[in-house]
Each structure stands twice: as structure tokens, then as C-alpha cells.
Amino acid sequence: MSTLRRLLNDLVEADPDAPIALDRVEDGFRAVSRAQLHARARAVQARLAAAGVGPGDCVAVWLPNWSDALSWQFGAAARGAHVIGLNTRYNVEEVGHVLNRARPRVVAVAAGFHGLDLIGVLGEAVRTAQVPAPFVVPVSGPGKSEPDAGAFDLGGGAAVVAPLAQPAERDGTGLAEGDGAVLAERDGQESADRDGSDLAVAFTTSGSTGLPKLAAHREDAVVAHARADAAALGLGEGDVAACVLPLSGVFGFCAALAAVAGGAACLLEPVFDPAATVAAMAEQRATHLVGGDDMAGRLLDAWRERPVELPALRWLGLADFLGRSAEVAAWAAEFGASTTGVYGSSEVFALALLWPESTPVPRRWSGGGLPVSPQIRVRTADPHDDRPVADGEQGELQFAGPTVVDAYLGGGDAGARTADGWFRTGDLAVRSEDGGIEYVCRMGDVLRLSGFLVAPAEIEHRLAAHEAVSTAKVVGARTGNGVRAVAFVVLTEPAAATPAELREWCSATLAKFKVPARVHIIDEMPTTSGTNGAKIRAAQLREWAENYQEDADG
Template sequence: MDQTLPRPVTITEMVENITRQKGDQTAIVYLGQHITFNELLERSQRVADGLRRLGIGEGDRVSLWLPAVPAWLITYIALCRLGAVAVATNTKFRSSEVQDIVSRSQAKAIIMWPGFKHIDFEGILSDIDPTALTALQTVILYSEDKTEPAHHILGRNTVSYHALEQSPPYTADHATPESGCNIFTTSGTTKAPKLVYHKQSATAGHLYDINRAFGLDQPGKSVLHMIPFCGVWGFDQGMMTLAGGSTLYIMPFFDPAEAARLIQAHRITHTSASDEAVRCLLEVNDTPVPFPSLELIGFAAVGGGSSQDLVLEATRRGLTLRGLYGSSELGALFSLQSDTLAPEDRTQGGGICVNPETQVRTRDKQSGNILPHGERGEIEIKTPSRMVGYLNNPEATQTAFTEDGFFKTGDLGYTRDDGSWVFLSRLGDAIRLSGFLVSPAEIEGYIETHPAVSEAQVVGVQQARKIWLCAFIIPADANKLDNQLLRQYCEKGMAKYKVPQHFEPIDAFPVTLSANGNKIQRAKLRDMAESIMRRSLAPAT
């Protein structure tokens, strides 16, 4: 990339800058289809015109309920041109989650792929109360075969995504540095996830920083994309690849054998992956050095448990894993460990921040004092890529920052004297499930909507490489609690990865009595859950 390119302040500027330099080069490869930067820009302009004709304009929100397909990125770029906002919506979400996010974000349209992985997306929408989605006007249906919709959903008009791409290119630009562009969900202490709101200048600047930190502004680089765009990790990886002028190979879902084939066939240089994905890649190719073209794998241990053996095996077989850090509030790929460190240090979360203006410090939670290098405390970060705030939640936004503008991450770690830092673990009760950070309160809140449930508490315990969830239930009527029906209720309303593996009736939760009120002993519940897990998984005798 030409190093004289200015730092972009909008997504439109970022895309147009790189297109002027890389126009005829391949931007995206998807299922064998090649999309050049010129085609990417033009298709986004056509979709922008189609959306404009549907009444989408500055400040409006559109839910992108899609897997990792080029249409996700094309629609995102189109929305940014219009000054509108993309609401990232996980395809694993079910009716209660989709209703909550679309309703609270006041999305004016939702785009989905009805036939993806044979999931009944229309059925999920039909379970939503239409009156709860007061702002929703249009449902846009994406398909790989360009099928035309012929019916209404939730009483709203339907439009095919293909029709949007047939509109004439819309070249006017309504984006400003202060325009909103993204809404992501993140776990919270309440029964609903918080909605994280970002603006274009912070997002475009962050993408500019991370593509340089990862070396994707250099010729001949390519990225294999194996994760959804609906999370900040997937979004930032996809968009930073395009921002750097490199080629993005998109997989709509993770298939280890196909991922290994793509890396080898196209000599892919970069990717990022969880510990489980790295393990799968190594298992499908047993050669001593399976992927010699890979220069960097951004690494995050999200499965729980120790990944030391995996790290050593990956290193022995020629893979350079480098630890990452990110959050919905600050952006993903936010920092990257140095490749000069020993493997066990290089694969820890944290690292060197991609933006040189970023400040990282640790604070002792009890004393409130800022800690010296090497001492563990809560990580606080001040950076240009920070969110605007939590949508329609000024109290939570104010609580999330210190008076001098540092974001309180809720993560445990320490700083190093070379300017880098190390992430150790989450503080509090948040649980990492299927790569997503989830508050137990969110799961508990949904379970408590079942008429047979009075109260619920959900805890997670480590089971080999994953988290085993146990829901402790105080029944509304002990004679009417049917565990199988409760499981089905959860599977219908929540993403599968949030559904507990076990439901345990209990007369009362263990509590600690104090003058400030009773506090549930979650540590004791975790001990109880571990005993239950061991019994349930023990072989029959």
C-alpha cells in the first residue's frame, strides 16, 4: 500500500482510497468467486441505492442477520455511505434474542438468509411479537440462488437482496466522522446484553491501525476468514483485510478440512483462530509442517483450560501463534504479542497496542491505586478506538469509564515495562461460550420467563476443553417442573450455546447474609455444579 495514503476518517473514504490503488486486484474470494476492489465498491454503491429507496438514511439502523458472506461486508459499506448503522446479529440467535436486539436498536430493516444451514429463520421471526418491532419496516431476504421473495414476514414487506444489487450505483456520500456505523452486543450484569455503539472515525482509524500492525499493507498478503462477521473479532478481521488492500478468503462457516485446503491451495499468509480451531487444523493435516505459507495466526484461547500443549505442538509444526486482545467496546485485534517472545509468552492475550496513542494501566480493585508494571489488577485502557457508548444507556456508559477517560475492561492482567501488557482472565461472572462472552444473568432472565420457574441461577464449570453450564431452578410449583420441556423452551428462544447442559431443581439458593442484603454464593453453586457434572458424565456401572 502507498504509505502516503491519509488515515481515513470514514468507512467510505477508507474503501475509496484502497480502490483507487487496488481496483482490479482481488478483494474477496468466496466459494470460488472472485470480487475485485472495483466490483466491491460498485456493488456497495448499488446496495446503497437500493437501501435508500427503502427509506434507509442517516442514523437509521439495519440488522445484519447473516453468516460470513460477501453480502455482509457489501451491505455494511453501503450503510456507512448512507450514514446508517449496521446492527450485528448472530445467526445463532433465536426469537427472544433477535426480538430484543432488533427492538432496542430500533432497526428499520433486517437482512437474513432463510436457507442458511437449514435453519428456520422465518420460523424464528414468526415467534416474535410483531408489535415489539415498532421500527421494523422491511425484511430483506438474501439467497445464493437469487430467489425472489413472494410473501410477507411479520406483516412487513419483503425484498430480495439481489434486487438491491440491481439498483444503479449511488455515489453520493453521507458519511461523516461522527456518523454511527456499528452496533455490537456484549455481555452485561443485566438480563439483556448491552448494545455497543461505534462511530465511523474511530472504526476507520482502528482498521487502518490493525492492518499495518498485522503487515497487511504489504504486497502479496492474504487472510483466511473462519469466524462470523457478527462479532467484533470477525468484523475487524474482515474489514482490516480490505483496508490493507489484501485478499480476504471467506468461509461461511468453519470446516477444518476446507480451511486446510484453502491455506495450502492459495498459500494464505494470515488468519486468526481460537484454540479449538487451531487444534482442528492440526488434526486434519498430520504432516510435520502443514501450512508453511502461514506467517501469522492471531490466537485467542477461548475454550477454557490450559492450551500449553497445543501451543507447543503448533510451534513444533511451524505455526506462529500470537496472542490477541479485543473487546466490543474498544475493537478487536486491539493488541498483538511480539513474535520475539517465547511461545508460552507470545500466545498470552494482550501484547503491544496497534495504536501508539493508546494507554494501558492496571488498578487494584480494593485500594483503587494504579499498580506498577508486573502487578496484577484490573486492566484500564484509553484509546481512540473506544466506543461512543452503550446505546440508550447513559448510566452504564458513565460507569464503564474512569473520570480521566479510561475504559474499565473488567479483565485481570498486568503491564510490562516495554509498553506491552498481558491479559490473564475475566473478572466477575461472565462466561465465554462458543467464543462469545455471555452474562449468566441473560440466560437466567430467559429461563425465568417460563411459567414453571420462580428463580434461576446459571453457573459454568470447566469440562475438558469447554464450559459445562448448569442451571439451578427454584420451581414455581415443584410438581410442574419438566426438565425436558424447559430444555426445549430454552432451545427455541436462545442460541444453542447458551442452553444449559443440566437443569437442577433446588429449594433455595445458598446465600451469605449481610446488612446490605443476602448475596447468592455463586462459588458454592459452582462447586455443586461440578459434582453434578461429574456424576452425569461418569460411566454407568
């Protein structure tokens, strides 16, 4: 049986005192052992049982990167319930949308975290969304005393998670916090091991076409994918994965579960402070890091201001959002670490594709890769009729297999699958003869220039190769003669290059129709911060490009 409870039990049986998480506290980090996390998960399970949560119910977890978030995932799964993670940055509208779609019976809320009034936001979301008030469980976080549950009651009840009784008092119903004994064979109390067919976790999609959907996955798929990722990333006993991205998002979640499945420890950062994170990675000897190139780029910038040795670092998995992957990879190589591009989404799991270390650069740094499991099937197809295209040709990336979304909480998109059952990602990609997938761009971002389909990344990479360019983004602007490529560029320093020089730089290697019609130099890119990292707001740039065109025509 592939269940989260069995996974955690097996880890405890192997070594109950091994660290599974490192929580940031005021004086540094506090290790949480496997036995301690197991005890907390059992306590969460008991609290959920008392609240009437059972198979098929939803539990919302509104916590930062604390080990409590892991215990809630394991505890909810043991009841047959599924977790929907909420980002601590969510506003009233976003929380209300999740409440409407997921209808959680219980919400775990961080109490007093970072000065945020999360319970106030939750209360307003309940009122505006006009949904029944959930049972609220306030969580104080590592090293803090339990909060007053009464202050968190929105009308549906509230209580804290009570510690389990000591072993002598509970007749063997599980490990107590700090108990180093090996877990006895499944005790059969409360929820016995399930068969893995229940939904276990749901992630919000990017919401690029409106309010996000909530993509839910079965428990057995979660466990199998975590084990496959652990093997692909080389995560094992004694390793430490720096978990910087929120566990509520698919990239942060999959990276953390891979570390757990491999027997490694999760270095949990509840607030992203680049300088503090670099120092923590050095002190705690982090071996792995997963994130976007925006996040890793900020770590690099902090390291340049205060360099430290990162002798244990050996693997980085990057999603290329801002075009900094090659720069970050060169930095990581100074410590002997290998960097690979990755691919994933809320619907197919993060780290579904990644490049093996043997892949030559720069291909290894590009988005995409090989499936981490033979059960993950990928193809590229004509987006109009879903017929597979030949290797080497561009097509829509489609997935089949156990990692594909099993349900959308509150309803889903009927057009998400093809007639023969493949999931449409909406991404343009190229499949190579070796089975590797090279991500090109979102289908909606592709440009038709002079009758040819052109990926903006091709032009962006050429611009980024100029020594004066820090970041480049290319969008399409409509004109009377069709679509023209317009580039927006952030320079390494003011006046380091002119638009004319950058257009000439592009014309040296690109076909004439690919050379940007205009290049605009801006101070910084407009970005949006999501659960999986910051992304450039292409829609905003397209609006700017259209307005600049109107100004030029006027």
C-alpha cells in the same frame, strides 16, 4: 477523512481487479474483486436510500460469512447508518432483544442458508418483542439466484438489492459489477463522503451479567483501527486472511477489516467445518488466521487426521479460551508461522492488543500484548478507587482512546467509565515496564485463597503441563472456611491419571494454598458457543463444585 467509503474507493483506484474476498460456492471458491464489492456496496446504498435509511439509523445484518456482509457494512456507512450484526445461531429471544435495543429500520436476512428458517425466527421475534416490523431485504448468497422478496415481508415491506445500471446508463454514478475501470473522483450522488463521526457498527457484548449490551463505534475509529491492525499483523497485497469467526462478532469483524485495509483478501467460511477449512487454507494459501484456541484446536485436530501443507501460513492470533494456545503454536511453527496472544472486546475492538513477533515465548502466547496504535492508552488500576497501580501489580485493565465504545444502542451502563474517563473492562491484568499487558482473568473469576488473590490460570497452566491432561479449568467453591480451589480436568485418554496424582503434580511447584482441594475428571468441558468462539462455562463448573461439596459433606 477516515471513512469506509474512502477506504474502499482508494482500494479500487489502486487496483480494481484485485481480490478482496473469496466466497465459498458449491465448486470451491469464487473471487470477488474490489470493483465488484464496490458495486454491490453502491447497490446496497441505493436500496437503503429507497427505504428511507439515513444518518443515525440502524441496519441489522443477519448474514453468514459472505462477501455480501462486507458490502452491507460499506453500503450502510455510506448512508451514515450503523450496522448491528446478528449471529445466524441467534434464537427468538436474542433477536428480539436486539430489535428492542437497536430498532433497525432494515434487516438483511440470509435466504435458505444451511436449512435455517431465519425469516421465521425474525417474524416471531418481531411479534414477541412487540416492535414495528422492519423492512426486510432477503439475500441469497454467493452463486444463488435472487429470492422472492414477497415471502419475506413481515408487514414493513421487502425487496431485494437491485444491481446498478451499466456505466453508460447511469452517468458515472459508480462502478458496475465486473467493471474494471478505476473509480472516478467522488461523484457526489446520493450520500457524499461523510466526516467519519457517524456510528458505523455495533457488537453484542458477552452478556455474562444478563442480556448483552450493544456496543457501538464511530466510523473513523473503525477505519483507523483496521489500518493499525493491518500494520501490526503485516497484512498486505497478495495476503489471504482466513475469516472463520462470524463477521457479526468483534473478532471476526476486526480481522476481516484489517485484511481489507491492508489490501489482502478475506477467505470467507460461512459454516465452520474444520477439515474443509484446513483444506481451503492450503488451497487458497492463507497467510493469517485469527480466532480462539478452541477453533484453532479443532483445525489442528482435523489436520492430524488428514495432514496437508500450509506453506503460506505465517501468522496466528489466538484468544486463549480453553488452554490450547501453546499446543496450536507448536503446530503452526511447523510451517514457520508465528503465534501471538491477542486481547479485545466488543467495547474496545478486537486485536486492540497483541504481542510483537520479537516477544519471547511463552509470554508471546499469553492473552494480552502491546497496543497496536499509540492512540490506544491502557492502564491497570485499583478496581475500588480507580487509582493506577504500579507496574507488575494486578489491577483492573482500563482503556482510553478512540477504540473505546462510543455509545450503547438502546442505553448503556453508567458505570462503564471512571470519573477521569477511562473505560473499565472488568478484566484483571498486569502491566509490565515495557507497556505490555498480560491478561489474568475476569475480575469475577479471581480466587481469594488463604487471604491471597490467585488467578485460576496459574493453577490451570500447571495442570495442563501434565502429559495426561488435555484441558483444565479451576473455579472457586464456597466452604465453611472460605473459598477452595476446585479443578475440573479432561484427560488425553481415559484413566491416564488420577485426581490424587494431579494434586501431587500441582503441589510440586505451587504453594500449598494454591493446590486444588479437589480434582474432578470429566469427559468434556461444558462450553457455550459465542460469536467469538467457544468458552468454558465457568458458572456451570462452579455449580458442579458446590454440589460435589454438598455430596461430600453428606
